[in-house]
Amino acid sequence: MQQLNIAIDRSQISNEVEFKMEEVKLPEKVIQIGEGNFMRGFVDWMIHQMNNQGLFNGKVVAVQPTPHGKVVPKLLTQDCLYTVSLRGIQAGKRVEKNEIITAISRAINPYTHWADIVTLAESPHLEFMLSNTTEAGITYYKENYNYKESPLSFPGKVTAILYHRYLAFEDKAKSGLTIIPCELIENNGDRLRELVLQYASDWNLPQEFIDWVNEHNKFCNTLVDRIVTGYPKDELDHYSKTLQYEDSLLTTGEPYHMFAIEADEDIAEKIPFHKAGLNVKWGDVTPYRELKVRLLNGPHTMMFAVCYLSGVDTVLEAMTDETLRSFIEQGINEEIFPMVNMEKQEKEAFVTSVIERFLNPYNKHFLTDIGMNAVYKFKSRLLPTLQEYVSQNQKLPDAIVFSLAALFTYYRPLRVEGDFLIGKRGEQEYTIRDNPDVLLQFSRAWNKVDSNESSIETMVTEILANQELWEIDLNLIPDLTQTVTTDVNHIVNNGMRVTVMKKMKQVTR
Structure with missing residues (x-):
């Protein structure tokens, strides 16, 4: 050859x-x-x-x-x-x-x-x-x-x-x-x-x-x-x-x-990507960054812990699971999409492309890879949407808040191993990778719960209050502390798969 x-x-x-x-x-x-x-x-x-x-x-x-x-x-x-x-x-x-x-x-x-x-x-x-x-x-x-x-x-x-x-x-x-x-x-x-x-x-x-x-x-x-x-x-x-x-x-x-370039018409004429039928946007990149961060990266962070702890390993497996896909699409369509400030037709086209990308049979996008540095990713990708949703609707976005509870549960360590924590899904262990300070916070908090020195509610309250993690005290968001506490308790006691199935049944009633 x-x-x-x-x-x-x-x-x-x-x-x-x-x-x-x-x-x-x-x-x-x-x-x-x-x-x-x-x-x-x-x-x-x-x-x-x-x-x-x-x-x-x-x-x-x-x-x-x-x-x-x-x-x-x-x-x-x-x-x-x-x-x-x-x-x-x-x-x-x-x-x-x-x-x-x-x-x-x-x-x-x-x-x-x-x-x-x-x-x-x-x-x-x-x-x-x-x-x-x-x-x-x-x-x-x-x-x-x-x-x-x-x-x-x-x-x-x-x-x-x-x-x-x-x-x-x-x-x-x-x-x-x-x-x-x-x-x-x-x-x-x-x-x-x-x-x-x-x-x-x-x-x-x-x-x-x-x-x-x-x-x-x-x-x-x-x-x-x-x-x-x-x-x-x-x-x-x-x-x-x-x-x-x-x-x-x-x-x-x-x-x-998609390629967004903050440049004037003169540069666009010299290197005319758009004239070749390529998806290149000229001008302010800010709206396209928001579009990508919120409607592509946000759903990735929203799904990773929920879907992984439900027993699937990749984005494609999650999208071919009826219950998990319903959860993902609820978060995208009902909670994130309305909060993105862009013309509706362009948002809809982008969401269609996101779903197609999630369904790509050639990409093995592992949920544990998406879960690396998940606290920072939640803060940057989902927290602004959560705050805006609460401000506009005077209630919590169910899927996003549930994904936060899932993140807390995903960060529950079985043990410390080197620079990382080791979690457990059923009989399978997985590596929890994040900033050392983040891992230390979760490790200490969960160890107190597991040794009966503290309750899940106290653990959730302490971590949500940590402004080094979130830049604000998340306990100040109405009903968030109690909702996350309830969800974490359900996940710990009943398992993720049972909990998310129950949630999606409640949504479809």
Whole structure:
């Protein structure tokens, strides 16, 4: 079986694979820091779609973000070609599309080939910088500047690249870049600019350069949304038969995608994702962040403990369980949906896509993974909805409050093991992963209950009062303490499955 490479014979490509190759060499318009699964299956896939339609006509140079990366050698071996396989549910139907992506022109390890990065920074064709270095990438790391070597940190690399570019052009006003970070932190563009300016100050770079960064480079806040599951190591037989070639960078993901970019019309015209039929939103990203956090991330947090303690392991299993699906849809449709401030038609379309994503048979989205750092997730994803629901309706949202009681029960430890707690579902143990302070609070509180030193009501009251966890005293929300206490008691005494079935029967009466 052949290795994927640029000289591949089109006649040997299976009909299951779409492969389009530009006949004309395109200029390198994008420097991309980060070459992992997400960028290859999201941004580079998008640029490929634009190039195929003659809308962008530019290539990406992929840059390794850390010293220990393994992707660049694989890209170089495959002439920067790789396959994206998108599988899931669309319009109620199961779909699978395999496509060879040709957006990347070359890949560079900056720690061994920094001179190549400098040459690229000086290119008149370069217009954009894109990135995904994980949330940990947009952080400060004190380091010295050596113009002959790559900085270690991501913001340091951005600063050095911009400084080389600043020095290379006489017309400063026309030499700036549009910088579009894809890291999953709020206001990622603003934060990256702050760090670049901090590095410029640390390194005593000229004030004129700092002015140029502020005046002629655009840092865009963004929001990205697509599940990219990466290399399908458990399904290689399927892909070997389907593709008829080997691809060490085969990248799988879901069909759904959304990219919100806080930028003006001028930038949208230069990199016109939307004209290629892609789900890209230009302008303020705030409403789309709320849409995603509340109607996608919120239901994930709402379901994880209820469904896991009911005996299922994945989102898909929960959605194919009649009782659990009723619980999930009650929370989405009746409690979260009305609290999202956006045009109804767009909200409805998003909810439809969320349900399809939850039903994706190709994604094993484990509930215990969703349950990592669940206290923070509840505070950020569900608590604002709970508070607004109470304010508007003068009553508690049943599903959201029940999910809080389920979270309390999920955090009941059997024992401490290293940095984590171990819980128990029936005869099966599971790992409770969260901030050490959070785990300590729950461990101490449950230990008092289990040793009869305290009641469940006292435990619930103490934890709800902890403003280090929630930022407010949740006991001040009318009826919340008693309702959570009652629900926890029912779960402990009767089990989750029996309790949630009883609740859903009460709802349907």
